[in-house]
Amino acid sequence: MKKIIVMITLGLISAGYAISQTSVWKISKGNKEIYLGGSVHLLRPSDFPLPKEFDVAFAKAGTLVLEADVKSPEIISKITSASILPEGQTLKSVLTEKQYQAIYDAATDAGLPFSYIEKMKPGMAIMTLSSAKMSKTNNLTAGGVDIYYYEKASNKNKNVEFLESIDFQIDMICNLPFDIDEFLTYSLNDLEKLDYEDVFSKLIDEWRQGKATAEAEIQEMKQKYSSVYKAMFSDRNYKWLPKIKKYIEDDNIEFIIVGSAHLWGDDGLLNLLKKEGYKIGQLRIKN
Numbered sequence: 001m002k003k004i005i006v007m008i009t010l011g012l013i014s015a016g017y018a019i020s021q022t023s024v025w026k027i028s029k030g031n032k033e034i035y036l037g038g039s040v041h042l043l044r045p046s047d048f049p050l051p052k053e054f055d056v057a058f059a060k061a062g063t064l065v066l067e068a069d070v071k072s073p074e075i076i077s078k079i080t081s082a083s084i085l086p087e088g089q090t091l092k093s094v095l096t097e098k099q100y101q102a103i104y105d106a107a108t109d110a111g112l113p114f115s116y117i118e119k120m121k122p123g124m125a126i127m128t129l130s131s132a133k134m135s136k137t138n139n140l141t142a143g144g145v146d147i148y149y150y151e152k153a154s155n156k157n158k159n160v161e162f163l164e165s166i167d168f169q170i171d172m173i174c175n176l177p178f179d180i181d182e183f184l185t186y187s188l189n190d191l192e193k194l195d196y197e198d199v200f201s202k203l204i205d206e207w208r209q210g211k212a213t214a215e216a217e218i219q220e221m222k223q224k225y226s227s228v229y230k231a232m233f234s235d236r237n238y239k240w241l242p243k244i245k246k247y248i249e250d251d252n253i254e255f256i257i258v259g260s261a262h263l264w265g266d267d268g269l270l271n272l273l274k275k276e277g278y279k280i281g282q283l284r285i286k287n
Contacts, residue, residue: 066160126187130187
């Protein structure tokens with residue numbers, strides 16, 4: 001359980017499949033194919049260059065497909081509007097005293113003025129705290145894999161499409177389509193004691209090697225925090241599956257990049273695609 005929060009924020013939970021040699025997979029049926037990559041949503045400048053399999057898949061693809069339009073010019077205004085509690089409410093008025101104190105202490109530890117989040121909805125406050133604490137200890141100033149290739153696609157005039165809307169993602173975090181107490185307990189349980197620097201470095205190393213990690217943690221989340229797991233992972237995977245199948249069946253090659261958490265486990269995209277009869281293979285580029 002110790003690593004879950006940092007992995008959720010990074011999109012790095014991976015479990016229940018097999019140890020791989022890369023974070024990019026070739027999905028095919030007959031002569032139709034796409035590439036599916038696992039993303040880290042926050043990176044340090046020192047994490048570049050990215051694994052070369054990503055560049056190979058990007059070069060082969062005519063279209064880049066991301067979870068959502070994270071560079072939309074409206075994203076800041078949408079987040080600001082959706083993340084604020086109704087007039088007259090604060091975190092103190094909508095949370096229990098124990099939950100409120102935990103968030104307050106976490107903000108202090110992260111060096112984040114509490115006034116910055118005190119009027120935010122609980123879900124957005126927790127995600128803001130997690131990002132702030134990781135950024136404080138890890139110099140996470142370089143964006144992530146998805147941002148990197150989004151900008152690269154824009155520079156090359158490559159087509160970019162999305163699996164879901166940014167409005168959906170904002171609504172999921174701000175309005176919590178799952179049990180609020182479960183989400184807060186789940187999120188705050190280890191926030192105070194997490195050693196983000198050690199956890200982050202280990203996770204990045206494992207991601208670069210394409211290793212499946214944290215099986216116990218994701219299984220624990222699925223069992224103990226089922227509504228959170230369902231809303232954040234499995235429901236979205238099943239909604240994306242028909243879209244991904246259409247990409248495989250068209251005449252183009254797409255490179256789909258999603259948070260690595262979405263690839264693994266019984267409800268992960270790799271397993272779902274395998275069950276649909278697609279051939280799953282790791283993209284391996286020899287040194």
